[in-house]
Amino acid sequence: MPVGGGLKLQPESWSAKSEVRGEMAVSSMEIDNQDTLTSEGASNISKTRPKLLFLAYPFPPAKAPGCVRTWNIATYLTQLGWDVTVVTPDPSVLRKVDDGEKVSRELDLRGIKRILTGHRWRCLGSDFLKCWNQNLGWLAGGVCRTIARGLGIESYVGWIKPVEEACSTLSPKDVDVILASGSPFVAFRLARSLSDRLGRPYVLDYRDPWTGSPHRDRPPRPATIREEASLLQGCAAATIVSPSWGSGLDRCYGVGERLHVLTNGYDTGEMASIKPYDFGHCAFVYAGIFYPPKRVISPFLAALKLLKESPNENVNKWYLHYYGDSGHEGHIRGEADRFDLNDRIVFHGRVPRREALSAVKGASLSVVITSVAEQETLEDNGIVTGKIFEAIGLATPVLLIAPIGSDARAITEPTGLVKSFTGTEVSAMASFLKAVVNGQVPQLKNAESCSWTTLSKNFDAILRRILERDKNQADLRDGEGGWHGSSAPKQAY
Numbered sequence: 001m002p003v004g005g006g007l008k009l010q011p012e013s014w015s016a017k018s019e020v021r022g023e024m025a026v027s028s029m030e031i032d033n034q035d036t037l038t039s040e041g042a043s044n045i046s047k048t049r050p051k052l053l054f055l056a057y058p059f060p061p062a063k064a065p066g067c068v069r070t071w072n073i074a075t076y077l078t079q080l081g082w083d084v085t086v087v088t089p090d091p092s093v094l095r096k097v098d099d100g101e102k103v104s105r106e107l108d109l110r111g112i113k114r115i116l117t118g119h120r121w122r123c124l125g126s127d128f129l130k131c132w133n134q135n136l137g138w139l140a141g142g143v144c145r146t147i148a149r150g151l152g153i154e155s156y157v158g159w160i161k162p163v164e165e166a167c168s169t170l171s172p173k174d175v176d177v178i179l180a181s182g183s184p185f186v187a188f189r190l191a192r193s194l195s196d197r198l199g200r201p202y203v204l205d206y207r208d209p210w211t212g213s214p215h216r217d218r219p220p221r222p223a224t225i226r227e228e229a230s231l232l233q234g235c236a237a238a239t240i241v242s243p244s245w246g247s248g249l250d251r252c253y254g255v256g257e258r259l260h261v262l263t264n265g266y267d268t269g270e271m272a273s274i275k276p277y278d279f280g281h282c283a284f285v286y287a288g289i290f291y292p293p294k295r296v297i298s299p300f301l302a303a304l305k306l307l308k309e310s311p312n313e314n315v316n317k318w319y320l321h322y323y324g325d326s327g328h329e330g331h332i333r334g335e336a337d338r339f340d341l342n343d344r345i346v347f348h349g350r351v352p353r354r355e356a357l358s359a360v361k362g363a364s365l366s367v368v369i370t371s372v373a374e375q376e377t378l379e380d381n382g383i384v385t386g387k388i389f390e391a392i393g394l395a396t397p398v399l400l401i402a403p404i405g406s407d408a409r410a411i412t413e414p415t416g417l418v419k420s421f422t423g424t425e426v427s428a429m430a431s432f433l434k435a436v437v438n439g440q441v442p443q444l445k446n447a448e449s450c451s452w453t454t455l456s457k458n459f460d461a462i463l464r465r466i467l468e469r470d471k472n473q474a475d476l477r478d479g480e481g482g483w484h485g486s487s488a489p490k491q492a493y
Contacts, residue, residue, distance in 0.1 A: 056187070095130050188204050204235050243382070414446055
């Protein structure tokens with residue numbers, strides 16, 4: 001049902017977070033063969049494959065949660081008939097990367113091209129980037145980033161000029177549609193710049209909110225709000241990963257029917273290739289990190305304490321297994337002491353992605369926490385962690401702790417695998433856990449709605465409608481090569 005003046009929550013079905021926060025705490029993104037897809041209902045606007053220029057700062061071999069979404073978009077759209085060229089930083093400027101040669105081979109096999117760029121003023125970026133001096137760079141970079149934030153300078157502004165130089169030889173015949181993934185949101189600015197030069201429509205893909213981010217430590221600058229409004233006014237379409245964030249964006253900027261919800265999802269081929277780990281007992285698995293005070297483990301441990309103390313409970317039947325950064329173990333150990341559960345928890349540390357996925361597939365239950373609050377703000381309700389989709393793709397039941405009315409509940413509960421609770425429903429959680437220990441688990445009903453097989457078809461349909469509009473209604477373009485959109489910005493959400 002449309003909200004906020006025309007926001008499409010389901011273009012065809014649920015589609016592409018959020019990564020968004022709290023992606024599975026893993027050290028790498030593994031790439032596996034995927035089933036070949038065929039485009040359904042493809043437009044006959046051209047007998048040749050349409051050309052997509054994809055501005056994706058996070059992209060393999062980079063080790064970053066955002067790579068999961070950008071990789072799947074590029075891969076599945078290629079399989080649906082697009083010629084995809086990804087514009088992304090050269091791995092040499094990044095600090096944390098996977099096997100670059102393996103990624104290159106995979107891209108060649110899939111027919112995905114890359115334009116690799118440099119990155120100036122890397123000290124303004126994050127720890128994701130190499131600095132000029134391995135020993136002094138991090139300290140100096142921290143000082144530079146603090147000053148830049150105070151002056152309102154975009155952290156990734158150093159990527160703009162290298163992209164413009166790398167794409168300077170592109171002509172209109174090389175591009176049909178420009179797609180930009182944010183964050184960083186300089187990608188959106190670059191999309192419009194390239195659109196103006198090439199006369200091609202651009203699409204903005206929000207992996208995270210921009211001015212409406214729930215994780216901002218200060219209000220957005222008025223100039224940033226104006227820039228976001230201007231970019232949305234000129235885009236052919238915008239996609240966002242959750243209905244709540246989409247409603248906020250439409251309420252502020254009036255994007256209307258050009259805005260589509262395309263949730264994150266799971267890679268069908270990757271999930272099918274995962275072998276389950278044999279725990280030898282009932283295993284509850286938590287893979288990820290924590291963001292106190294909203295994302296904490298105490299309500300779940302309180303439920304485990306009730307489970308442990310329940311009559312006739314065999315204490316050797318179950319364990320909680322934690323996969324994640326060692327820096328978060330202190331939070332778990334401190335709470336475990338309080339609930340007398342240290343003998344029930346096994347710590348595995350940070351592990352490769354496939355090892356973590358194997359653990360989730362072999363688990364009796366995957367534990368996912370978005371927030372322990374009963375009610376949350378609109379912005380917080382939009383947080384849907386990527387690991388919940390991965391658990392669904394692995395056919396592992398999920399205990400989800402999330403606020404009432406949150407997107408995490410709305411999007412995932414129809415799959416049948418997800419049982420949701422608020423942070424205050426400790427007794428109900430304990431009853432559910434006891435049922436799981438006794439072999440009574442939720443049954444899968446509709447996981448395909450959360451797969452990239454489905455999501456990519458929705459993305460493909462949006463892009464092809466833009467192509468058709470570009471062909472048949474060229475008069476919609478303004479004098480600068482952009483697209484007519486909505487008008488003045490509203491209050492930031």
